[in-house]
Amino acid sequence: MAHLRSPLTGLTRRSVLATGAAALATPMLSRRAFAAATELTMLAWYGHAEPDMVAEFEAQNNVKFVPKYYTGGDNMLGLISQSPPGTFDIILSDAEYVQQLNAAGYIDELDPADYHFDEYFPEFQQFPGHWLDGKLFSVMARFGFLGVAYNTDALTEAEASTYNVFWDPKLTGKVGHFDWHLPNLGQISLLNGNPIPYDIDEAAWEAVKDKTMTLRPQVGGFFDYGGTFSSLNDGQMLAFAGIGDWITGTLEKNGAKVRSIIPEEGGLQWTESWSIGKGSSKADLAKKWIQYATSAQGQAKSANMAAYPALIPNQKGWEVLNAENPAEAKRQGMVIGQSNVMDMIRSGKIQFRQLPIQQDLETWNDFWSDYKGA
Amino acid sequence: MRRHLSLYGLTFSLPLLIWQLVFFVFPLCFLVALSFWTVRNFAMRPDFDTVNWVTMYGRKVFWQAYATTFALAAVASVLTSVLAFPCSYAIAFKMSDRARRWAVFLMVIPFFTSYLVRVYSWQIFLSDAGILNVLFGWVGLGPYGMLNTVGATMIGYLTLSFPLVVLLQLFSLVFIDRTLIEAAHNLRCGRLRTVFAVIIPSARVGLVIAALFCFILSFGDFVSPVYLGGGDPTTLSILITDTTKSGQQWPRAAVIALTMIGTLMVVAFLSVRFAYKGRNA
Incomplete structure (x- = not known):
């Protein structure tokens, strides 16, 4: 009778242990090969740290966003006031609350030269509330x-x-x-x-x-x-x-x-803007995010955010949006050279x-x- | 004889005591202190000012919300108890042991799903174009406006507390001395009269505790009044969120919360006293 070798015959206790050890060690090897992603904490309305918005930035910078979502400015102020300084690296705020954040000392001063204000519509380059005594504290992102x-x-x-x-x-x-x-x-x-x-x-x-x-x-x-x-x-x-x-x-x-x-x-206008939380140990990375989110490419992405769409203040962002997603640009009234949402603002029909x-x-x-x- | 504290006794009672202190007494004390704090420019300041109590108790909307919430919770307790009783009675007295075990299991199943999800699913049934109105339409009725009404809020309260009330009633009914029921029947007491003269008085503690739980759950519930009642009328839980939503008025919200806790304590005390009335400790 032919001797049929069982598939399990070759397994010894030693080989099982060796295989198990190798399997357990694999994550360690891969962890050594790829440095752990830096965590960046974000306090924002729902949707801003979802993959459609942050996946590209996370991959480019080896960053992992840790979001804390709020519903409403008071909720946001409450969360900040109950957390130790430096808890949130990046803070998204509605315009009327930026002054409150600033007065309470929750956000850092920003350097206007770091951001793409030259690409912004003139109306949004010196947005009220984002500046105090000529100093910038928040960069407008969407409205x-x-x-x-x-x-x-x-x-x-x-x-x-x-x-x-x-x-x-x-x-x-x-x-x-x-x-x-x-x-x-x-x-x-x-x-x-x-x-x-x-x-x-x-x-x-x-x-x-x-x-x-x-x-x-x-x-x-x-x-x-x-x-x-x-x-x-x-x-x-x-x-x-x-x-x-x-x-x-x-x-x-x-x-x-x-x-x-x-x-x-x-009508009324709501406005969202980015700030860097005071005490953040990753202010440079936070700045990089704000630069990304307010760049033409980031702005076009933001206009079509899955959680809720918005208008964008960056003119170059309008151009990118019109090139990449003309239907959405038209739906939201952000078509250049035609009657668009900026006309509504300029005609005085919109109040903050x-x-x-x-x-x-x-x-x-x-x-x-x-x-x-x- | 005086009881001495033993290490054995302390080992078992201390964790409970510490738990109560850390998660009930300390937060409650903090809530009391918070109700005397003041708010300036969105920032809370430790203070000792009665302004929050005076303001909240002086507002008509607070007392309206209080009366509404109390009435809704009371109606929910009565309604749930009345609807649950035939169910728990049938499970306790009419089912075999095996069927009873299945019934208890089925009553536990609703707790597997989040209450919020269950309430949201009711919207699909109750909305103007929802399942119930489509069914009514087939027999030439409706559509009826059911969502965003007090009735819908009540359905939410039932969803929250009905299974629990059935289980609590059941546990008191199954422990009734069957010889009492037999004695009543031997004395020519009819079935219905037996229920009211023997079974309900015998199970009084369980029935009252079940109703009390329903009251407590409904009184503090936020989900049903908002997602099925459309936030109208305002209940105390909605008023708390309104108060915190604007201007960081947590101290005023603390006043509402403390009033709710006080009310529940009084109701619980009176209910338990009624439940055990005439019994030896």
């Missing part, structure tokens, strides 16, 4: 407009082109609010004809409150980030106050019948979203709670 978001099956563009549409009887119970007082009350302030919606005297503030209260019976709900997406996507809310293309753009690209429009009374100037932030916030509870 967007807030207007009327609407379901295109329920409303025509003409109907949605005024904030008054929120009071339309056919929208009773179908008007949603993004649950943050600043954009919502700013829009009512624009509707009331205040040229600078956040710089209003007591009489104008009372008028804004009165007008807002009349909207309450129309309101179907107050939604956070996730709730805003789902209620617009499934048609539960047919019109939305306090948001813009940063929500509807993402939904529209995925086939939902929603869109945002800047109404005749004007900012903290209230003549009232306390608490006063606005307290009214918002009263409105919700009414």
Whole structure:
């Protein structure tokens, strides 16, 4: 009888141990061959440290981003104030909070020569709040407009082109609010004809409150980030106050019948910018990231960010976007040589979203709670 | 006779004591201290100022939210208890041992999935173009506005607490002395009367504790009022997020949180006292 050699016959305890040791050592070898990636901590809105945004930079610089995502400027300030200095290397902030970051000493001064300001539209080269006494503290990265978001099956563009549409009887119970007082009350302030919606005297503030209260019976709900997406996507809310293309753009690209429009009374502008956290031990790498993110290539990528699209302040970035993704450039109104979003800003139709100037932030916030509870 | 502390006793009781101190007493003390701090320009400052208490307790919206939250949690407790009782009764008295084990297992399964995910999935059923309205449409009814209503919030509370309430009720029902039930039947007591005169009083502790858990879970819940109720009406949990969302008003949020803790303590104390009333310790 032929002797059949079992496949396991050759295995001895020694060979098993040797193979096991070699297998265990393999990661060590590869770790020696490739130096461990440097970790860079980022405090930002959701999406900024996802692969579509950072994979290229991570590969080029052997960096690994460690993100901490926040929802809203107050949440961001809270996270920073509760963390030891140097916790966050890179901080993304909305414009109205840069001053707060600076006043609290959470961010470092930057050298304007390090960044591509010469490629920026003139309006964005000295953005208010990012500079203090001629010193730069934050580099503008993206912006967007807030207007009327609407379901295109329920409303025509003409109907949605005024904030008054929120009071339309056919929208009773179908008007949603993004649950943050600043954009919502700013829009009512624009509707009331205040040229600078956040710089209003007591009489104008009372008028804004009165007008807002009349909207309450129309309101179907107050939604956070996730709730805003789902209620617009499934048609539960047919019109939305306090948001813009940063929500509807993402939904529209995925086939939902929603869109945002800047109404005749004007729109608000949100702005995001990059800063370096004070105490960061990797400030050079953080600077390199900001240079990358504000370069023409990085900007084109940022305009089409998967989490939420945005407009970009870098003119060269517009050129790259138009070359690489003309459909998105057209959708967002960033086509050079045609009527585009810069015309809207230059015509005075857009006002910055900012903290209230003549009232306390608490006063606005307290009214918002009263409105919700009414 | 006076009890002496032994090393054996300390070994088992100290970890619990330390746990309670570190994760309950210290945070609670910090929360009390925080409620007296002040906020200037987004920065919290250690202080001893009653301004947060005076401001929050002076606001109509706070008391509206308090009443709403209390009423919703109370209705949820009653509703859940009433709906859960036939279920736990059937499992305790009508099923074989094997079927009972399966029923308990099935009641545990909902806890495998995140509550947030379960609540989000309800949106697919309840929205205007959702599954329920499509079904209603087939028989010529609707559509009904179900999402973003108080009713939808209540469904969320049931999702949160129904399995737990069934399990707690069940554990008290299975330990009822069966001879009492037999005695009631021998004395010509009808089935329904047996339930109300014998079973419910015998299982009172478990039933009250189950309802109490439902109240506690619903009173502090944030997910259902926001994702099924559309954030309207404002509950205390929503008011906490509103308060912290703007201007870093954590001290005011601490006032709301402490009021909630105080309320739950009073409710828990009264419930337990009612549950054990007339019993020997």
